[in-house]
Amino acid sequence: MTEKKLKRTWLSRLKTVTMYGLFILAVGWGADFWRAQSIVSGKAPELVAMSIQGKQVDLIAMSQDKPVLVYFWATWCSVCSTVSPSVDFVSGNMQVVTVALNSGDDKRIQQYMSSKDYDFTVLNDATGLIGRAWGISLTSTLMVIDKGQITSVTTGFTSPFGMWARMLLS
Incomplete structure (x- = not known):
């Protein structure tokens, strides 16, 4: 695997992990907001x-x-x-x-x-x-x-x- 392709794969994975992380944070904050209403x-x-x-x-x-x-x-x-x-x-x-x-x-x-x-x-x-x-x-x-x-x-x-x-x- 070339260095350029390896770098693209690494960046792609980092982007995916970041997006999943942000999604989990958003869901967590939303759940907290919903549960905290009472x-x-x-x-x-x-x-x-x-x-x-x-x-x-x-x-x-x-x-x-x-x-x-x-x-x-x-x-x-x-x-x-x-x-x-x-x-x-x-x-x-x-x-x-x-x-x-x-x-x-x-x-x-x-x-x-x-x-x-x-x-x-x-x-x-x-x-x-x-x-x-x-x-x-x-x-x-x-x-x-x-x-x-x-x-x-x-x-x-x-x-x-x-x-x-x-x-x-x-």
């Missing part, structure tokens, strides 16, 4: 509660100094099983508050957390009241709260880089 926007609802770790959490107050990543998840959620390790990873460098939706009592969630070796802050929404107040209809859902305002919402799979970028851009 989720609250603008001012974040008040959320003051005790975590399963025994720590008082006041989300609006926390968000005044630095943005807070809020992660709505469930122990039974298959997508969450791939997102939660990333949330745990970024929780060492960012403010993270998570809400376990309809996942049982505190003891059950603590056992789940221990079995996975997760260390992020968890609010237990055993009855689904918090999830309904925030308009959550899909797990996993991640939001960034900055100075009491919701600045970013995403649903489904998100990478640590995606979480970091959303926090940085808020």
